[in-house]
Amino acid sequence: MKQLELEREKxxxxxxxKGKAWYSLGSKHDLKSELKLVSSELDGLTEKQLKIRTKxxxxxxxxxxxxxxxxxxxxxxxxxxxxxxxxxxxxxxxxDENACYYRYLSLLNTAEKLAEMKDVAAPEExxxxxxxxxxxxxxTSKTFRDDxxxxxxxxxxxxxxxxxxxxxxNCSEECL
Numbered sequence: 001m002k003q004l005e006l007e008r009e010k011x012x013x014x015x016x017x018k019g020k021a022w023y024s025l026g027s028k029h030d031l032k033s034e035l036k037l038v039s040s041e042l043d044g045l046t047e048k049q050l051k052i053r054t055k056x057x058x059x060x061x062x063x064x065x066x067x068x069x070x071x072x073x074x075x076x077x078x079x080x081x082x083x084x085x086x087x088x089x090x091x092x093x094x095x096d097e098n099a100c101y102y103r104y105l106s107l108l109n110t111a112e113k114l115a116e117m118k119d120v121a122a123p124e125e126x127x128x129x130x131x132x133x134x135x136x137x138x139x140t141s142k143t144f145r146d147d148x149x150x151x152x153x154x155x156x157x158x159x160x161x162x163x164x165x166x167x168x169x170n171c172s173e174e175c176l
Contacts (some may be wrong), residue, residue: 097151 107130113124137144154164163169 100152 107126111123111126114126138148157164157166163171
């Protein structure tokens with residue numbers, strides 16, 4: 001609409017420059033046709049403007065959806081990292097706890113090989129070194145004593161229905 005007004009002023013200015021007298025009102029028929037043309041162009045522009053506004057609203061809704069999905073992705077990534085760290089910790093704990101078992105299996109395999117060779121001195125030497133290693137750990141490390149007693153001795157005593165000091169458990173005593 002502004003463009004049409006600018007065009008009209010431009011035509012008036014051009015007519016004045018050329019020295020022509022311009023009748024600004026024109027005929028009634030011309031004015032009605034001009035008015036219809038301007039109103040139809042205005043209706044077209046209004047429809048375009050409404051379409052553009054609806055598209056802008058859709059784009060904003062999509063952008064909001066994208067930002068919420070990005071936030072959810074960040075939360076999921078944080079959770080995934082936390083769970084990954086937890087899995088690594090659990091694997092380390094598991095491997096630490098299983099290390100004694102595998103050391104025990106290795107010791108048994110070594111003892112069996114020495115027994116097959118019918119060498120009497122070697123199993124005695126192996127037994128003595130293992131007892132010395134265990135006793136040195138027992139005497140120097142309180143955490144080793146607590147860990148060994150709580151995780152290995154107590155479950156064994158409980159499975160055999162014995163009390164903490166190795167005596168037969170009374171009926172009134174609780175499980176370990």
